[in-house]
Amino acid sequence: SSHTERSMMSLKNKVAIVTGGNSGIGQAIVLELAHRGANIVIDYVAHPEATESLERQVAKLGARSIGVDADVSKLADLRKLIDAAVKSFGRLDIMVNNAGIGRDRAMWRMADQDWKDVLDTNLSGAFYCTREVAPYLRAQEYGKIVNIASVHGLRSEFGLSNYCSSKAGLIGLTRSTAVELGPSNVNVNAVAPGYIRTTRLTEQVPAEILDRVRERSTLGRLGDPQDVAHVVLFL
């Protein structure tokens, strides 16, 4: 987009947390936020070297970022994450609940742990993050929360009972949070992407499923992380 559009949408002095921010869709969101001049907290649980390289890219774009190793399913980690954001940048404006995992399995083979890990990360993680940032956003009567759901929160395919349940739950959480925080001028939205290429999540999807997705898609291709990031930045 043009320079004028970019400066109109400036997020200078705004502070954003992106969970699962060092890979795939999260990384694309971090870079878009950096283009708009936001201060960014990159939450991640693995691949610290990817976080460091992303921090350098953010700096090249003239924005500031810090990486924080915090598991969204662990409340103690989240408190550390939010403290780090407020201590480093002095405020909190934007929460992007992007961290997510898949443990695809036919439901009759799905172990308790496959169910629990996916629900804990994709749904409970977003709930905890939202609850913990809510007091800051309510107090300043300004804030944006964007939850990365999925087309699989709206319909399903084989082997996704845990993932679909988590994403459908996340859409419900988004609606409830929007109702409760709306009066405090805090906007809450969910994005429901289809299959997105070049992320760790789609690396695990069988090639024949991706071929079928490509055939059925309106654009004749999988989405790019940037496609999702642009929608998130609009919200």
Ligand code: NAI
């Ligand atoms: P990815 O695997 O490339 O990135 C996921 C990120 O989440 C990684 O940085 C990972 O370290 C982090 N993460 C995992 N568990 C975590 C935890 N407990 N605490 C903190 N961070 C954690 O995956 P991708 O594709 O970029 O996915 C991002 C989001 O987009 C996920 O919520 C996913 O469900 C959703 N999505 C992805 C689609 C796709 O086709 N790739 C389609 C629709 C939604």
